[in-house]
Amino acid sequence: MTTLVLVSHPHLADSTSQQFLKASLPENTDIVWEHIESQAHLDVAKEQEQLRQADRIILQFPLYWYAAPAGLKAWEDTVLTRSFVYGDHRYPLADKELGIVVTTGMPAKAFQRGGAEGLTLDAALAPLAAVAHRAKMTWLPTFAIHQFAYLEEPEKLQLVVDYQRYLTQTQPDSLQARQTWFAQKLPGMIDQLPPEQQATGRLIEAEFAQQQDDIEALADTLSLIKERDDD
């Protein structure tokens, strides 16, 4: 699966959250990363080709006045031409997934009716969701990072993997999808361990797979019982 990450930030180098996310990009995966404002001139053909090649498109930005930064709007207005998105009825973006990674200076609880912002993130991002709808894309649940500066180390560690999963894991984010993501990632992670740690890594991998099988067997048993109860 190819994921295209389009980052919009007017001062990327000064943003600790954006630098953190960049350092967290999963390795050994098919990810194309681009900073929109770094492009001196937007090459429309290249940008459209990148979109065509991607299976999942991520728009990543800080929330400025309940919207994406101006750079992203300029990108939309330049790259997402009417004929490209829907005009010729070919819909090249159809069925691709569109995900939003948004950072906010206010806490999650502010983004609800009665909260300090009085507006949900879904409401603020409605124009982007409408673009996805027009292009026949699949809108993913938004990945919001609130008050990055206040995150403690355990939260930052968890954020690394949550972000990687948002970029590369099958959606919807179910227990099964999460297990599969970890199971696929494990062999590569074990390979890069120092030799003396690899045996432990492999034991962990085997035990993890066993737990996964146990859950599957229990779920099967349960569905059999439910079927019988329905009779």
Next chain:
Amino acid sequence: MTEQSQWLQLQIDKLAEQQTKFTDRAFWLALKEMVREQDRRNDQLSGEVDGRTWRPDKW
């Protein structure tokens, strides 16, 4: 929590501690959280299987 899962979490913790790269440590610690989630789901499913099997009204 099963003994197996306890052992697994301990092994993952040890491995995570030995990782110098932040993103590597993040992976192993997230795997540990994943194992905890597996454990919870296992308990819940086992409980539901027991509950549905133990039905005096069906005796």
